[in-house]
Amino acid sequence: MLNLPPESAALLDEPARAWLDAALLEAAHAARHTPPPHTATAPPAASPPVPAWELRFASAGRHCGSDLAAEAARILLLRTARTGAPGAARLYHRGTAAERRAVLLALPFLEIAPAHGLPLIQDALRTNDTRLLAAAVGPYAAAHLDAHAWRHAVLKCLFTGVPLDAVARLAHRARGDTELARMLEDYAAERTAAGRPVPADLHHALALTTAAKESS
Template sequence: MRTEDLHAELVAELADTAWLDTALETVARQPAAIARLFPAAGRRCGRGMLSDHGRIPPGWSVDDAARVLLLAGLPRESAAAEVEQLYRYGDAAEKRAVLRALPLLDLPPSVVEPLLLDALRTNDTRLVTAALGPAARHLDAAAWRQGVLKAVFMQLPLAGVADLDERADAELATMLGGLARERRAAGRSMAADATELLHRLQERVS
C-alpha cells in the first residue's frame, strides 16, 4: 500500500480536509506536535469506515488513515521516538494505527519488533490482526508462528495474515495439528480456514 493511495482515499471521504492538511504540515515541521494531533484524528476526521475502492486493504477506518498519514509524515529522525510513545500511551484504536503504519515507516527492527510482540500478547482482536499484517515481516519465525496460532485460537480470519503461504512451514503444521487434536478432544473444531491451511501444509511436507 502506498501513502499516496491512502491519502487519496481519505481525502475522497472527508467533506473538509482543512484540519488534515494543517496537521500534516505541522508534524512535518514540528514532530512533537503529533502527540496532540494523533489522538485528535478520530474527533476531527471521523471514525467511519473508508470506502473500499481496491486501493487499500479492507477494514480501514477514517481515523486509521488519518493517523497513519500523520506518522508517515514525520521526519525520519523523529519517527522512532514518536512511534514508541504513541503506541505506549495510546488507546486500542491509536495502537492499531501505529501497527498499521509500521510497514510505511523506515524504522529499525529494534523498534518495530517489540511493538508487534506487545500487540500479540494482548487479547484485542484488532491489535493481533494488525500485528500479523505486513509489518509482521519483522517477526522471526518462532514469534510469527505463535502469532498465527493465536489468531487461529481467537478465530480471526487468516486472510489478514500477511505472507501466510510463503512463511507457513512444517513447524506451523505441527502446532496446528496439536491444536486441532485438542479441539477434537474437547468436542470442538477449528475454523475452516485454519483447517484448510493445515491440510495444505500436510500435503506440502508429505
C-alpha cells in the first residue's frame, strides 16, 4: 500500500494515523471492486451510493491535524482508489478549494487522459486562487497543455503572484519559445509604463528563453 511522504506522516498523531489507515483500506477495496468502464449493458436505475473513501476524502481536514497532512492524505486516497476521470471530476467540482487542489496534484499519478484531466486544469487556471493556480501548473499541465494555454498559464502566475518555481518543466518548455519571450517583454513594458515593478520571476523566465535561443 502507498504511504504518506515522511514530512506529512510526521504530522499525524495516533488517532489520525488510525483514521487514515481505515480510509486507505476503504480506498483499496474500492479499487479492487470498481467495474471496468463501458461494461454496463444498461444505465443503473439509481445513482450508486457515495463510496466510503470519498466521504473520508472530504473529511480529511477534520482528522489529519494540518493542511499539509490533509492534502497528502487526499492525494494518497485518490491514488489508492485508482480514481478515474468521472471520480476525479466529481470530487473536483463538488469539493472545497483544498479538495480541488488535491485532485489537481494527484492527476500526474492517475490514469486520466488529457481529454478528461485538462478541463480540471483549465478550470483552475480561470480562478484567481493562488493555491489552485500553483497546483494547476504542475507536471500534468507541463505534459499536456498546448503551447498557447501553457504560455497564458505562465502569465497568469505572474499576474497573481504565484512563484514560477511552481511551473513544472519551466526551463524545458520555455526553451526557444519566442512567443513566450514576446509576451513576457510586452507584460514587462506594460508594468514599466504604469510605474509598477516588474516581477523578478519575469526576468528569470525571459532569461530562460533568451539563453536557450542564444545556445541553439
